[in-house]
Amino acid sequence: MVQEKCFLFFVLVLFSAVAVATQNATITIPLNKPITTNNKELYGDFLYVNQSSTLQVNFSAVPKTVSFLIFQVHSHLVNVTLYNNTLTAGSYVVGTNIGLYTSAKKPDTFFIYNQNVDDVQIYVSVHGYKITDPIPGGCNMEFPIPIAPYLRITYNREYFFVDGAAAKDITDVNCNSVKDVEVTFYRVYLKERDFSPESYFAGLKSVMTLDNVLENGEIIPETGVMWSMRRMLSAYAGTGAALVGVARAASGYSLYVPAVTYACRPELGDADCELLDDVLSQMICATLLFVGLFVCYFGHRFFKTEMFLIGMASGALVTYIIIAIIADLERPALVGASLVSGVFFGAIWLVFWWFYGIPVFAVLLSTLNLGFLIAAIVYYRLPDALLTLLWVALAATGFLYQHYRHRGRPPFPPPPRSISPRMPEGPTVYGVWTGYPQRVITVTPQPVNIRIEEPARTTERTPLLA
Structure with missing residues (x-):
């Protein structure tokens, strides 16, 4: 009997807890105490939404x-639903970084629905804009919401897209001149x-605010x-990126609802956020470590092997980028296709040196690859810094080592089967520059007077041994 009463009491307590957790709630946010007046942020704070419940x-x-408000809601890893007044088609949006527009004269009532089985922590922010400010997403033709101030992110293992709806200038009622409002996208990497x-x-x-964007963000250029x-943008699975759009018009500015992506789903486990999540990619990267050290320190000694490896790396890189843009393939298939193309391109580059042996073309591809690497480092502002210093150290030590080993030797070995005109032979050796004009010494032969003495006359009385 005592056990039955204890069990009944436990059930009642559990039922009461569930009832409290799933009940709806209502809050009223005063907007007369802005957080940052200059940045137009009227409110920002953390709230909790109970499981399977709605917060009004x-x-x-x-x-x-x-003149108008942008109400935004942000959750971590799990989706929530935001809608205004009634949950009908075209009035709600689902996601982790969402927001809606409302007029300030008669603001809408917003509802945040937590469809998850656990309580969710959200960050709520309200931005207020003047009548002269452009409306972010006001000229929307892509999303189901009439005015869509949020961003949409789609991704795969190689890259991700950030899409937004065009902003609306207050003077452009029919959105006939959307180009008059300039929208600039910014990015901030997370740890x-x-x-x-x-x-x-x-x-x-x-x-979240314009001052923070200008201080922390990097402009994302248009692809053209x-x-x-x-x-x-390139996707780095496991490295978060916060993105935002800033709409600027002649009369003011406004911000889109910022968004964060990891280019993966951390809630599914660490395996989904691995950069190299297949055996083929892992084997290739491990092999490239030793190949890179070989080329760095011994490449010029085995020049034909170096030509093939450089051509293969260049061909694989270009093929990887092109295929990733035009086709959505799984990582093993993409890496395999790039590798096959790289081997083919490396063979072509080696054959070209085999028959022509033009030194300028031999170093051209390596120079282009170096320029590509430097451009990537400058563009990303030395992200990925310790690694950059390691690259510089390897390049410096590799150059000094090979320069020391090849002193006194020809700078380039002769091609095995050259079909190009032969260059004039000279005393050029590795590490010696022969561009200085050579002093020509002309030796003029001087006449030499040689007196030839006539042999003395002999007679019968001249001694034979005299």
Whole structure:
């Protein structure tokens, strides 16, 4: 009997806890105490939404200078649903970084629905803009929401796209001149393989206001071949990136709802966020370590092997980029196709040296690869710094080592089967420059007077041994 009462009491307590956890809640946010007046952030704070419940959000004390509001909601790793007034088609959006537009004269009532089985911590932010500011996503033709101030991110293992709806100038009622509003995209990288909520929300706050964006963000350039409201970036699985768009018009500015992506799903485990998640890629990277050291320290000694390896690396790199853009392949298939293409290109490069042996072309491909690496380092502002110093050290030591070993030797070995015209032979050796004009010494032969004495006359009385 006592056990039955204890069990009944436990059930009642559990039921009560579930009932409290799933009940809806309502809050009212006053907007007359802005966080940053210059940055137009009227409110920002953390809230909790109970499991399988809805949080209703109302606004009060809206400043008279505000014309419209952008209400944004951010959650970590799990989706939530945001809608206004009624949950109907075209009035809601689902995601981790979402937001909606509302007029400040009669603000909408917003509802945040947590469809998950656990409580969710969210960060809520409200930005108020003047009538002269452009409306982010006001000229939307891509998303189901009439005014879509948020960004949409899609990704695969190689790259990800950031899409936004065009902004609307207050003077352009029918969105006939969307180009008059310039939208600039910015990016901030989060700490590598840090999936904690603290790092996630800190990254969001670093691009939440214009001052923070200009201080922390890097401009994402346009590709020139895509829609002006789309950006394409390399995906580094496990490294988060906070992204935001800034709409600028002649009369003001506004910010899109920032978004964060890891180019993977950390909630599925660390395996989904590995950069090299297949055996083929891991084997190739391990092999490249030893191949790179070989080329760095012994490449010039085995020149034909160096030509093949450099051509193969260049061909594989170019093929990898092109195929990743035009086709959506799995990583093993993409790496395999690039490797086959690299072997073919390396063979062509080796044959070209085999028959022609032009030194300028031999070093051209290596120079282009070096330029590509330097451009990537400059563009990403020395991210990935200890690694850059390691590259510089390897290049310096490799150059000095090979320069020392090849002193006094020809700078380039002769091609095995040259079909090009032979160059004039000279005393050129490795490490010696013969460009100085040589002093020509002309020796003029001088006449030499040689007196030839005639033999003395002999007679019968001259001694034979005289």
